[in-house]
Amino acid sequence: MESESIPEFPGSAIAVRYAPQLDWLKRAALMITHGGMNTTLECLTNAIPMVVIPMVNDQPGIGARFNWSGCGESIPANSVSVDKLIKAITQVLRVPSYRENARLMQSAIERCGGVTKVADIVELAASSNQPICRVPN
Numbered sequence: 001m002e003s004e005s006i007p008e009f010p011g012s013a014i015a016v017r018y019a020p021q022l023d024w025l026k027r028a029a030l031m032i033t034h035g036g037m038n039t040t041l042e043c044l045t046n047a048i049p050m051v052v053i054p055m056v057n058d059q060p061g062i063g064a065r066f067n068w069s070g071c072g073e074s075i076p077a078n079s080v081s082v083d084k085l086i087k088a089i090t091q092v093l094r095v096p097s098y099r100e101n102a103r104l105m106q107s108a109i110e111r112c113g114g115v116t117k118v119a120d121i122v123e124l125a126a127s128s129n130q131p132i133c134r135v136p137n
Contacts (some may be wrong), residue, residue: 003089016083021042021044023113025042025043026046029048029049030048030049030050030051030089031043031048031049031051031127032050033050034052035050035052035054035058035060035062035063035074037058037062040062041086041109044071044102044105044106044109045109046106047099047105047106048102049071049072049075049092049101049104050071050072050073050088051073051085051092052066052072052073052074052075053075053076053077053085054077054112055077057076060076063075063076070097070129071101071105072098072103073088073092074104105124
C-alpha cells in the first residue's frame with residue numbers, strides 16, 4: 001500500500017518505492033539480480049556484469065548462461081549465503097574479465113539490430129503467412 005512506510009535496513013542500504021534503474025545502470029559496477037530477462041538485457045546493454053540469484057522459471061537458465069559466458073556469477077537461491085554472496089561480488093568486481101565479457105555481450109546485442117530487427121521479422125512473418133526460419137540480412 002502506498003501509505004505504508006518503507007522499512008529501514010541495517011548498514012547503508014537504501015530502500016525506495018521506485019528506482020530509475022536505467023539511470024543507475026550508467027553508474028553501476030555490478031548488478032545483483034534474480035536474473036529476470038528485462039534486467040539481464042538492460043545490464044548487458046550497459047556492459048554491467050551481474051551476480052544472479054535465480055528464483056523461478058527461466059532464471060536458473062539465465063544464471064547458468066552468466067556462468068558460461070563469464071559475464072557474471074550465479075548462485076542457486078536454495079544455497080545462497082552471505083559468504084557465497086560476498087565471494088561472488090568480490091570476484092566479479094575484482095576480476096576484469098567479467099566486465100570485458102559483459103562488453104563483448106553489449107557489442108553482440110548492438111550488432112543484432114534490436115527492436116528494429118524484431119519488427120522486421122514480425123512484419124515479414126505477418127506478410128508472408130509462413131514460418132520464418134531465417135531472416136535475410
